[in-house]
Amino acid sequence: MITIIKKMIGGVPVPDKKELSEKAPVEFAGIPDELVLFMSHHIGAPAVPLVKPKDTVKRGQLIAEPQGLVSAALHAPTSGVVKAIEPRFHPVLACMSEAIVIEPDGKHEPVEGLAPKASDLDSLSAEQIRAIAREAGIVGLGGACFPTSAKITPPEDKHLDTYLLNGSECEPYLTADHRVMLEEAEKVIFGFKALMKASGVSRGIVCIEDNKPDAIEAMKQAMSGYDGLELAVLTTRYPRGGEKQLTQAVLGREVPPPPGLPYDVGVLVSNVGTAYALAEAILTGLPLVERVVTVTGEGVAKPSNFKALIGTPVSYLIEKAGGFAGTPGKVIMGGPMMGCALKSLDVPVLKGTTGILVLTKEQAVQEPILPCIKCGKCIDACPLGLQPLWISAYAERGFIEEAESFRAMDCMECGCCAYICPAKRPLVQLIKMAKAEISSRRKARR
Amino acid sequence: MLSAVLTLGIAGLVFGGFLALAAQRFKVEEDPRVAEILAALPGANCGACGFPGCAGLAEAVARGEAPCNACIPGGDAVAEKLASIMGMACEAVEPMKAVVYCQGDNDRAQIAAEYHGVEDCHALHQLGGSKTCPYGCLGLGTCVRACPFDAMYMAPNGLPVVIEEKCTGCGACVRACPRDVIDLVPADKQVHILCKSYDKGAQVRKYCQVGCIACRICVRACPQKAISMDKDTLAVIDYSLCDNCGICATKCPMKTIVDRQQPKEDKQAS
Numbered sequence: 001m002i003t004i005i006k007k008m009i010g011g012v013p014v015p016d017k018k019e020l021s022e023k024a025p026v027e028f029a030g031i032p033d034e035l036v037l038f039m040s041h042h043i044g045a046p047a048v049p050l051v052k053p054k055d056t057v058k059r060g061q062l063i064a065e066p067q068g069l070v071s072a073a074l075h076a077p078t079s080g081v082v083k084a085i086e087p088r089f090h091p092v093l094a095c096m097s098e099a100i101v102i103e104p105d106g107k108h109e110p111v112e113g114l115a116p117k118a119s120d121l122d123s124l125s126a127e128q129i130r131a132i133a134r135e136a137g138i139v140g141l142g143g144a145c146f147p148t149s150a151k152i153t154p155p156e157d158k159h160l161d162t163y164l165l166n167g168s169e170c171e172p173y174l175t176a177d178h179r180v181m182l183e184e185a186e187k188v189i190f191g192f193k194a195l196m197k198a199s200g201v202s203r204g205i206v207c208i209e210d211n212k213p214d215a216i217e218a219m220k221q222a223m224s225g226y227d228g229l230e231l232a233v234l235t236t237r238y239p240r241g242g243e244k245q246l247t248q249a250v251l252g253r254e255v256p257p258p259p260g261l262p263y264d265v266g267v268l269v270s271n272v273g274t275a276y277a278l279a280e281a282i283l284t285g286l287p288l289v290e291r292v293v294t295v296t297g298e299g300v301a302k303p304s305n306f307k308a309l310i311g312t313p314v315s316y317l318i319e320k321a322g323g324f325a326g327t328p329g330k331v332i333m334g335g336p337m338m339g340c341a342l343k344s345l346d347v348p349v350l351k352g353t354t355g356i357l358v359l360t361k362e363q364a365v366q367e368p369i370l371p372c373i374k375c376g377k378c379i380d381a382c383p384l385g386l387q388p389l390w391i392s393a394y395a396e397r398g399f400i401e402e403a404e405s406f407r408a409m410d411c412m413e414c415g416c417c418a419y420i421c422p423a424k425r426p427l428v429q430l431i432k433m434a435k436a437e438i439s440s441r442r443k444a445r446r
Numbered sequence: 447m448l449s450a451v452l453t454l455g456i457a458g459l460v461f462g463g464f465l466a467l468a469a470q471r472f473k474v475e476e477d478p479r480v481a482e483i484l485a486a487l488p489g490a491n492c493g494a495c496g497f498p499g500c501a502g503l504a505e506a507v508a509r510g511e512a513p514c515n516a517c518i519p520g521g522d523a524v525a526e527k528l529a530s531i532m533g534m535a536c537e538a539v540e541p542m543k544a545v546v547y548c549q550g551d552n553d554r555a556q557i558a559a560e561y562h563g564v565e566d567c568h569a570l571h572q573l574g575g576s577k578t579c580p581y582g583c584l585g586l587g588t589c590v591r592a593c594p595f596d597a598m599y600m601a602p603n604g605l606p607v608v609i610e611e612k613c614t615g616c617g618a619c620v621r622a623c624p625r626d627v628i629d630l631v632p633a634d635k636q637v638h639i640l641c642k643s644y645d646k647g648a649q650v651r652k653y654c655q656v657g658c659i660a661c662r663i664c665v666r667a668c669p670q671k672a673i674s675m676d677k678d679t680l681a682v683i684d685y686s687l688c689d690n691c692g693i694c695a696t697k698c699p700m701k702t703i704v705d706r707q708q709p710k711e712d713k714q715a716s
Binding site for chain 2 (some may be wrong): 087089091094095096340341342343344366396426429430432433436437
């Protein structure tokens, strides 16, 4: 069954720029000179290292184990020697963070006992699939990095009926999910069925934006052999792929504000990359040690999609993509709307890194920030129905309690307001500032 | 005409009487000392005492919940006044002042990236700063704007400067700094190790010309044994032992340690 969905609250039409890299097949990026693996790759408690400096490790070997339920294991992406365990600069947390540094030996030797867990889903129980997801250190690969084993073990009092597979990839420029769906459709659907089985949900909907017709076709074919799967084609509009936006558009169910999650309305949402990683873990036994990363933008010579080892330096990937074209203005980890600008290229690919975007000097020009004229465009654009102009105005003046009362904490930082603002005000940055202050005050109160 | 005057007049009398009664009946007993104490306090509402503004402190002192010397910016003079109002003895206030523990200005620290965005250190801190050093001053002047006594300014080289004569040690800048680069130290201490980087020496050398490289020369040189290593990577002075001899400042190979007792070439950081 195919449904075509057009409705959406808020959002902005952005040029998707996918043509730069959508035709580039996924290539293995190779083994760099150094891999940096942070203990905090995910939401939740940091993992705890199991190796010591000078230990030799093999590809797929467990090097850090999860702490508690909401945490993820970490594995060596290739064979080599542990060079150090030291704090490195974490590009997303923007602070020094404990990391295992591995010097690869180039042999790419897999660890002993790396074998397929099963060849079909009938032989696995729901608990076994959850255990595989946990052992393989799988996290949500859409960017938020929520540990998948925790997601597919929702609280018992929640009644779940639908699982959404998120292939909308609404961020401009990025094509990692697109290529995965096109090249590995069978595995993605296999992984999706595994996710559904593990969480005990019988209805699955594959959601794809209509700017990826070839991926829709590939997924449609892969789905044909399975029962209980539907396809939803969505019109292209940002931020289509936010899990709350997707739930609302596809099922018409409004997710309550934070701490509300889609499972409060009976829905689970996972990224296609996550489904693919789980399928790999089941079919080959290989834990999450590599992911597809798009290296794109007008500032790189050859926009590409790479299968990169987790921990590969950004500079290495840009080199592999033919280096810079012209003078680079800005390098962003993630997409242009929600990604974070990098101050150094010596940072590694994380489990949640969907892409590396290089903008040219001309594109990265900062236009002057003008005063707010209260036009209200940001209110129309906000997919969550917030009032970014007031939250940001309060944040700017240090009125944190007022910003909180305007529901600053509900903001998901999609960037629509800042994109549409005619005064070019850094609305999201101001709201983020308020959010950080609110959470630190909440922590202090506790 | 007459009825209107009468009605309003009588209504006025009734309400007036009621108000007069209410004022007597529900009178709030206020400690007269609160107003006196409030008048004696500096009135900057800096928050250094930990109470909500000077009025908050005045009430707490009058109730006996705060000591007479709680006002740090006011110093001994205010403490004595409060002590005489409260009729009690008071310990002297140790005068403090703010010190910016970073010399990594735009010339001496490596700039990793240009920053465009909200001109607030908290916003830049969320992005990791524009300098390579993940510990140093961010240079957007949030501390300067937080200072209630106009005792700070941004130097042209991108670092905040504390005007010692004006600094009262209230700590507003310390609380405003997202990187904890500013600390309060006893006002008579003049020798400081101006670095907060916990990176290893080789790393620090790459991005800063004046950062602490943890060579430990100062630790060995200090006759008072006042300097120790924090986490093995950063030298820190125990101010209770330091006697301002300044030997460490002369030995420091990176010029991270400054001695502000005599005029020096390094004056720009003072």
